Amino acid sequence: MTGTRRTVLAAALVVCVLAPLAFEQYKLYVASLTLVYLVLAIGLNLTLGYAGQISLGHAAFMAFGAYAVAILGQRGLPFELGLGLGGALAFGWGLVVGFPALKVKHHYLAMVTLGFNIIVFLVLRNWEGLTGGSFGISGVARPAWGPISFASDRAYYLYILGWAAVVVASAYWILSSRWGRAFRAIRENEMRAAVVGVSLRAYKVMAFAIGAAYAGIGGALFAPLLGYIDPGAFTLDRSIQFLMMVVMGGLGRFEGPFIGAVVVTVLPEILRASEGLYLIIYALAVMLMMLFMPKGLVGLWDRAVTRLGRARVMPGTR
Amino acid sequence: MPLLEIQDLTKHFFRFSALRMVSLGVEPGELLGIIGPNGSGKTTLFHCVTGVLRPSGGQVRFKGEDITGLTADKVYRRGIARTFQLIQIFPEMTVLENMLMAAQERTGTLLGRLCRREKAEETDRAMRRLEFLGIASLKDTPGSNLSYGQQKLLDFGMALMPEPEVILLDEPLAGVNPTMITNLVGHILELNGRGQTFVVIEHNMEVVMSLCRRIIVLSEGERIAEGTPAEVADNPLVLDAYFGR
Numbered sequence: 001m002t003g004t005r006r007t008v009l010a011a012a013l014v015v016c017v018l019a020p021l022a023f024e025q026y027k028l029y030v031a032s033l034t035l036v037y038l039v040l041a042i043g044l045n046l047t048l049g050y051a052g053q054i055s056l057g058h059a060a061f062m063a064f065g066a067y068a069v070a071i072l073g074q075r076g077l078p079f080e081l082g083l084g085l086g087g088a089l090a091f092g093w094g095l096v097v098g099f100p101a102l103k104v105k106h107h108y109l110a111m112v113t114l115g116f117n118i119i120v121f122l123v124l125r126n127w128e129g130l131t132g133g134s135f136g137i138s139g140v141a142r143p144a145w146g147p148i149s150f151a152s153d154r155a156y157y158l159y160i161l162g163w164a165a166v167v168v169a170s171a172y173w174i175l176s177s178r179w180g181r182a183f184r185a186i187r188e189n190e191m192r193a194a195v196v197g198v199s200l201r202a203y204k205v206m207a208f209a210i211g212a213a214y215a216g217i218g219g220a221l222f223a224p225l226l227g228y229i230d231p232g233a234f235t236l237d238r239s240i241q242f243l244m245m246v247v248m249g250g251l252g253r254f255e256g257p258f259i260g261a262v263v264v265t266v267l268p269e270i271l272r273a274s275e276g277l278y279l280i281i282y283a284l285a286v287m288l289m290m291l292f293m294p295k296g297l298v299g300l301w302d303r304a305v306t307r308l309g310r311a312r313v314m315p316g317t318r
Numbered sequence: 319m320p321l322l323e324i325q326d327l328t329k330h331f332f333r334f335s336a337l338r339m340v341s342l343g344v345e346p347g348e349l350l351g352i353i354g355p356n357g358s359g360k361t362t363l364f365h366c367v368t369g370v371l372r373p374s375g376g377q378v379r380f381k382g383e384d385i386t387g388l389t390a391d392k393v394y395r396r397g398i399a400r401t402f403q404l405i406q407i408f409p410e411m412t413v414l415e416n417m418l419m420a421a422q423e424r425t426g427t428l429l430g431r432l433c434r435r436e437k438a439e440e441t442d443r444a445m446r447r448l449e450f451l452g453i454a455s456l457k458d459t460p461g462s463n464l465s466y467g468q469q470k471l472l473d474f475g476m477a478l479m480p481e482p483e484v485i486l487l488d489e490p491l492a493g494v495n496p497t498m499i500t501n502l503v504g505h506i507l508e509l510n511g512r513g514q515t516f517v518v519i520e521h522n523m524e525v526v527m528s529l530c531r532r533i534i535v536l537s538e539g540e541r542i543a544e545g546t547p548a549e550v551a552d553n554p555l556v557l558d559a560y561f562g563r
Contacts, residue, residue: 179432181418182422185419188410194370195391195400197422197424198391
């Protein structure tokens with residue numbers, strides 16, 4: 001990582017930590033949601049951006065985490081147990097869903113993951129005894145460590161921030177390891193990757209499973225944010241929203257999910273001032289961004305740096 | 319015993335036979351040439367040996383072990399590296415990253431590769447190879463920014479990185495300018511002189527005749543001749559395959 005990137009990330013972290021001190025309740029909620037989405041987008045960026053395996057089922061993996069903390073919370077079990085179980089379940093299902101990636105690619109793989117998302121949605125809606133069906137589960141408890149409670153919005157924001165930091169650090173560790181390079185090799189030239197010894201089976205499946213596990217963690221953090229979840233929160237729409245975050249931020253770039261999560265979460269909130277027009281403006285903004293910034297908003301940053309005549313950034317985790 | 323032994327190798331694509339009962343052996347330290355007109359099955363042979371394609375029949379043995387039908391990564395880990403007719407590098411990675419990528423999977427476990435960071439000696443080894451090939455100054459350049467000839471050299475360098483026992487070169491000189499041809503031939507001969515085993519597919523007859531001591535000729539998926547360059551050049555079957563009756 002270059003010095004500039006380290007500074008930008010450190011500055012972003014400081015702003016995130018200070019934000020809740022100034023924000024009122026609704027803005028704090030949006031900031032918390034942005035962090036949750038950041039965790040999810042980092043997972044999808046690893047699967048899609050680095051390893052090149054498209055997933056339209058990320059919301060389904062998210063559901064494992066959300067329902068795990070909700071169901072275990074109802075039984076009085078600690079939040080972290082639900083988070084761990086949700087992450088592990090998502091990881092396990094990521095391994096299962098990752099297997100078709102060995103045989104199918106691109107839009108065919110998108111169809112497989114889309115099908116998985118629909119199946120999970122139907123199970124959540126119909127398994128009423130466990131998931132509450134269409135009524136969902138309300139009163140999802142926020143975590144508490146003995147006398148320390150994260151029930152208040154500010155405390156829970158800081159709790160999410162802590163987990164986001166863990167996810168960012170672990171993702172950086174994975175992506176800057178030889179695994180990260182192998183993921184990129186698969187994305188850039190699958191046949192060549194195999195011929196230089198990359199086990200496509202192992203790496204593709206792991207890329208799916210790790211991305212899914214992050215989604216599970218994100219889902220676990222999401223559930224207590226509003227305190228209520230239902231299957232409608234984990235539909236294809238949500239998966240596409242994550243895809244937008246990763247693509248708009250910059251596929252396969254470490255900074256991509258940070259920018260994507262902020263833009264996709266915050267931009268609609270800012271545009272709400274235009275009342276009925278906000279969805280049209282938002283859709284147009286997305287279309288224009290994709291048209292003029294095919295490498296995402298990170299690409300815009302790269303172009304600005306190049307224009308300023310400074311050396312082009314060639315990140316180690318690219 | 320041959321280092322690499324191919325026995326009755328066959329590859330069908332539906333009803334089309336790209337390879338028919340091809341057999342050959344490669345001795346340790348040899349520089350074997352494989353020639354033949356376009357579509358004679360040379361690249362398909364490499365694909366079947368290196369696990370890119372699964373053979374329809376026959377057997378491939380490496381150091382006495384049956385490696386027929388193994389996936390490409392498993393073949394690579396046994397010590398067979400290759401280059402490609404159409405250059406295959408990682409375009410967004412830098413030259414140095416391409417080189418490191420070509421060696422990182424040779425040994426160790428999957429988990430080990432997650433935990434173990436790059437050692438300075440591995441980078442040093444990659445840099446020595448790049449210096450040998452004369453492209454060390456391009457180490458931080460993305461692969462896609464290299465010229466065609468430089469990409470060929472990188473492709474060749476990637477095949478050297480894992481220190482394989484056999485290197486299969488698929489038309490290493492195609493589309494390369496004369497100066498670069500001289501460089502590449504020099505590199506191949508120098509490495510072969512140090513005991514590196516090569517199998518080379520090449521269309522440049524002048525070079526292949528001067529480079530290899532033994533040549534095998536394929537035509538329409540079948541092995542039609544074998545011998546020294548002089549023997550092959552005078553073989554009527556070979557002349558027939560290239561020029562027709």
